[in-house]
Amino acid sequence: MKRAGGDPGGLWTAEVLRPLGRQTVECDVAPRVMARIAAEMDRLRPLTASPRVSRLAWASSLLLACAALAFLGSTLFVLVRGGDEGVREIVGLGLSGWHVLMVFGRVAADLGARALALVLPILRAGRALLEVAAPLLRGAGLLAAAGGVFSILFSTYVFASARKTAPRVDLQGGIR
Amino acid sequence: MAEEPTDVDLIRDVLAGRVERFEVLVRRYQRLVATAALRMGTPRDEVEDVTSEVFYKVYKSLGRYRPEHALSTWLYRIAINAALDRKRSTRHESRMEELSPSLADGRPSLESQATDLERSRLLQEALERIPGHYRSPLVLAHLEGMPLEEIARVLDLPEGTVKSRLFRARAMLKDIIRRHYPMLAPPGAMESAT
Numbered sequence: 001m002k003r004a005g006g007d008p009g010g011l012w013t014a015e016v017l018r019p020l021g022r023q024t025v026e027c028d029v030a031p032r033v034m035a036r037i038a039a040e041m042d043r044l045r046p047l048t049a050s051p052r053v054s055r056l057a058w059a060s061s062l063l064l065a066c067a068a069l070a071f072l073g074s075t076l077f078v079l080v081r082g083g084d085e086g087v088r089e090i091v092g093l094g095l096s097g098w099h100v101l102m103v104f105g106r107v108a109a110d111l112g113a114r115a116l117a118l119v120l121p122i123l124r125a126g127r128a129l130l131e132v133a134a135p136l137l138r139g140a141g142l143l144a145a146a147g148g149v150f151s152i153l154f155s156t157y158v159f160a161s162a163r164k165t166a167p168r169v170d171l172q173g174g175i176r
Numbered sequence: 177m178a179e180e181p182t183d184v185d186l187i188r189d190v191l192a193g194r195v196e197r198f199e200v201l202v203r204r205y206q207r208l209v210a211t212a213a214l215r216m217g218t219p220r221d222e223v224e225d226v227t228s229e230v231f232y233k234v235y236k237s238l239g240r241y242r243p244e245h246a247l248s249t250w251l252y253r254i255a256i257n258a259a260l261d262r263k264r265s266t267r268h269e270s271r272m273e274e275l276s277p278s279l280a281d282g283r284p285s286l287e288s289q290a291t292d293l294e295r296s297r298l299l300q301e302a303l304e305r306i307p308g309h310y311r312s313p314l315v316l317a318h319l320e321g322m323p324l325e326e327i328a329r330v331l332d333l334p335e336g337t338v339k340s341r342l343f344r345a346r347a348m349l350k351d352i353i354r355r356h357y358p359m360l361a362p363p364g365a366m367e368s369a370t
Contacts (some may be wrong), residue, residue, distance in 0.1 A: 007350075008350040009346070010346075013318050016349065016353065016360060020296045022292060023292075024207060024211045025210035026210075029206050030206065033198075037235055
């Protein structure tokens with residue numbers, strides 16, 4: 001095993017822990033556990049349901065949901081077809097709400113269009129400016145790159161000269 | 177001859193309402209749980225309490241058991257958590273009780289048995305100085321002999337984390353033994369380990 005800093009390794013640990021590894025416990029807790037389970041049986045509904053019961057519960061709740069939905073749909077249908085007063089009011093309220101939404105939507109769209117009309121010319125001007133300035137920017141970029149290359153060459157030259165004149169150190173640590 | 181029922185069969189029976197079948201599971205695994213609790217530093221006189229608490233918890237949440245993993249993996253997880261919880265709640269001041277004669281080590285010589293018990297007592301003291309989240313992988317790897325993959329499943333941690341905690345726990349153990357229990361170091365091993 002590869003050792004990390006301070007890790008004595010698996011063999012060392014196994015050797016150290018061997019006496020403890022030989023220890024086992026003989027005890028019989030079964031009567032105690034079963035007595036406790038029996039005493040609390042009423043409070044403790046054994047655990048969660050078994051898979052079969054879960055599937056059954058799931059299917060029956062789905063059926064119930066479908067039945068409830070069908071009941072709701074048919075009730076609404078009967079109310080609408082029968083010209084119920086409450087339904088008429090609800091439909092009227094819904095239509096008014098829809099109109100209000102439409103009006104607000106139009107106002108929001110108008111505001112958006114005005115904002116765009118203001119911003120678009122500015123964006124266009126910016127783009128035109130960039131197009132005009134592109135050759136200048138390119139030139140500046142080239143100049144910067146050339147400067148970088150020159151700087152590297154100069155550094156190389158300086159280091160090379162420094163190495164030539166630097167004192168040499170031998171393997172025993174002495175300076176020649 | 178009737179075949180031994182598997183763990184899954186027994187669990188299925190219990191879930192179907194045959195609660196008495198749970199006793200078979202308890203008898204099958206009580207030694208494993210009790211030993212794990214003891215090795216995690218539970219005092220001998222509290223091992224039975226911890227063990228029965230573990231099985232009670234197991235019974236209550238048996239419906240959540242997934243048979244993809246061995247029941248022992250799940251039991252180890254609950255046992256280790258129960259042992260650590262017990263430790264936190266009772267705050268033993270390094271109180272190490274005498275190990276009772278019911279500890280079975282399977283060794284013939286009384287003298288060597290006594291030496292072993294004394295070493296075990298000191299080792300438990302040393303292990304108690306290691307924080308629980310480092311001690312658990314150490315106990316599972318070197319006392320329960322579990323592979324890294326299973327330890328990761330028991331502790332619900334990534335394998336990399338288990339590995340690093342194991343390294344750290346071993347380093348801590350070495351340091352504790354060097355400082356406080358030099359008599360526990362294997363002869364000549366401390367020098368080679370440092």
